[in-house]
Amino acid sequence: MKIVHLIGYFQPEFGYKEYYIARNQVKLGHEVHVIASDKVFPFPDYATMAKEVGAPPTRYRGEGNSVVDGVQVHRLKSLFETKDFIVIRGVKELLGAIRPDIVHAHAPSQGSTVLGALYKDKFNYFLIGDDQALIDTAHPKPYPSLQGRLRYELFQKYLRGYYLKKADVVFCPNNASKKYLEENFNLANKVKVVPIGFDSDFYYFDKKVRVEVRSRFKVDEGDFVILISGRLNPEKDFDQVIKLSADLLRKTNTKILIVGDGRAKERLVDLVEQLKLPDKVFFAGFVSEKLLFKYYSAADLAIWLKQPSVGISNAIGCSLPVLLPQTEIFSHYTNEGFGESFKPGDKNDFKRKLSQLVTDENHYQKIKQEIETKKNRLDYKNLAQVDIEEYEKSKTRNKS
DSSP states (O other): OOEEEEEOOGGGGOOOOOHHHHHHHHHTTTTTEEEEESBBOOOOHHHHHHHTTTTOOOSOOOOEEEETTEEEEEEEEEEEEEEEEEEESSSSHHHHHHOEEEEEEGGGBBBGGGGHHHHHHHTTTTTEEEOOOOOOOSSSSSSHHHHHHHHHHIIIIHHHHHHHHHHHEEEEEEHHHHHHHHHHHOTTEEEEEOOBBBTTTOOOOOOHHHHHHHHHHHHHTTSEEEEEOOOOOOGHHHHHHHHHHHHHHHHHSSSEEEESSSTHHHHHHHHHHHHHHHTTTTEEEEOGGGGHHHHHOOOOOOOOSSSOOTHHHHHTTTTOEEEEEESSSTTTHHHTTTTTOOOTHHHHHHHHHHHHHHOOHHHHHHHHHHHHGGGGGBBHHTTTHHHHHHHHHHHHHHHH
């Protein structure tokens, strides 16, 4: 089967769903293409991110074709870009040459994705819409500038509506997103929750590296290690995790391992000193995407206090329980038994749930067992087949 992933920006060096899904569809035996612009996404801290992973210092990748993990990547010339909205040239001609069975069009806010909807009838392919915005409320973020608001109201809002209407099925990452799309775009019976997953080629539990990492930080096997990871930015409230865990750290053999770098690191280091916890909180610094499994393996619990992250599924892929806010953004994780949830903003509830995970061995092991039984539902090896399953369902419906 021929499958095209259409997206404005493609950056496999940083991971992301479109890369993992595509590479696993190749492993399933399909001919897989990615059509994208000649640039990578305009991350605010791109220069730092690029340096950390050894990527080119410029966002420009050039036009042309390449092969990444068996995926045929086509980078087309960009005609216009403002913020994360980009228009590319040559999509129609390329779709005509490939003649795909499925076009999986990611991220409608990026502009060029909508071309998948525009040419659907001409080339008669099955169109999958995919709105994977991991945001706090599942609603579009308000643009802070007048230019941004005008761009959304005059272009992106209507393009998104057109794209969603033309799609045969629309994927979204969680129940909150599903509810928002169904209610605001009249998409009843068309939206399917396909969660952010993990690639088991990169994320898995390794007992040997668990021992190695814990030894490096002088952590005994009997210690309980809490992991917090990601870009160390103020809005993620990593400082609150440390503050709310401080009493537990002092009274038990619990420790915190912080993986990542960013603007808030110096403030976090100062906080640890103020709380007199230098022997309880450790900083690993930046860790590349392909080495993160070592730190997930070394930990006993991962916490996300506020913002959703692709790291949640990656942690679960390494058999690591998670502690998450009790909202629809995260409910598909906790409903499966992959961890525990706390009431957002309720500090006492957070402390209670954390203490239970640390001190109640039976409760903790029950969660570990649930993860081992069900985590394959988040494996991109399985999620990569959802495109094909939806395509086959459509063919069956059309025949009947």
